[in-house]
Amino acid sequence: MVASNNCIVLSKIKYGDNDLIVKCFTEKRGVVSYILRGVLKSKKGQAKAIYFQPLSQLRVEENYKPNQTLHILKEVKFSYIYKTLHNNIYKSSIVLFLAEILTNVLKEEEQDKDLFNYLILAFQYLDSEDSFSNFHLLFLLRLTRYLGFQPDETNPNLAYFNLESGNFENSPAGVHSISGDNLILLKRLLGTNFDTLSDVKINAKQRHDFLNMLLHYFELHLGGFKKPKSLRVLNDVFH
Template identity: 70%
Template sequence: MLSKNNSIVLSKLKYREYDLIVKCYTEQRGVVSYLLKGVLKSKKGLSKTVYYQALSQLQIEESYKPNQTLHYIKEVKFNYIYKSLHTNIYKSSIVLFLAEILSNVLKEEEKNEGLFEFISVALQYLDNEDQFTNFHLLFLLKLTRYLGFQPENLENEYGYFNLESGIFEATNNGIYSVSGVNLTLLKRLLGINFDTLKTLKITAMQRQEFLNMLLYYFELHLDSFKKPKSLQVLNDVFH
């Protein structure tokens, strides 16, 4: 059955000698993997790989069969053409990092239009923004809402945040309790959107420590979560 599906590229993997497997997060069916046969065999086919860069936003005409693991793409075009996401070294490091995170945490083969729209709109914001050094922090924090472990914000005047339970607390409960600068940043980020993110001024070290805390928070709440291999590159670029 042929149908059209808006998609965001999560990853691509060489398969056999000339094929690619491309994993996408789609608007209509969640995570879908496509087999691109022979795409690496000719110059014409190779030129099509430009569509499948990390987090590209595509409209795909697909041949989808519910009982298959791999599906096929009949036609593809850009749904949104990035101006800077793949050419700006700072933005591209964020893109590779977030693509690895999303590929890791998005597993469901069912639609979630709210999550798809969040990712799509956030990436378009990043593409057009000049001040973006803290973008990935807010993106990950907002992503927790869709993954089911958004920090509880009702009692955020408390002096501690418990990474294990995901709630703010009045007392220190050991190794999972966050306080100090990380707590201040957490409260601040919970209260802003992308359009006001540029008002957040922090040092490279504070950014790195807060990111490490966020990744640990993901580890505690997602059994299969692994720290991204691209984390070191991201830290090096923004150090």
């Protein structure tokens, strides 16, 4: 069945000498993997590979067969052309990190338009924004809403947050309870939108510690979640 779809590129791997397998999060079908046969064989084909950079936003014509694991792309074009995301070293380090996270956590071939629209708008915001050093923190915190383990904000004024239960609490409940700077920043970011994120001022150590806490939160709630290999590069860039 040939159909149109919008998608966000999550990852690509070389398959054989000339082919690519590209994993995308699509508007209509969730996670879909496409095989591009012969794309690396010629200069013309290699030029097409530029479409499949991490987090690229595409409009595709696909030959989708429900019983197959790899599907065919008939035609591809950009649905949105980034101006800075792939040529700014700071933004590109965030892109690689978030693409690796999304490849890890998005598994289902199931439509989720709310999540798709969140990703589309968030990455367009990052592309246009000049102050973005905390973008990945708010992005991951907001992502928990769509993955089903967002922090319960019923009692946000309590003195501790339990990463395991996702609740604010009066007293610490073991190794998974947080307080101090991480708690202060969590409360601040829960009340922050992307358009006011530049008002949140934190230093490199606070950013590093809060990100590690967020990744631990993901580990506790998503089976098989692993810290991205690109985390080290991100930390080096935003040291």
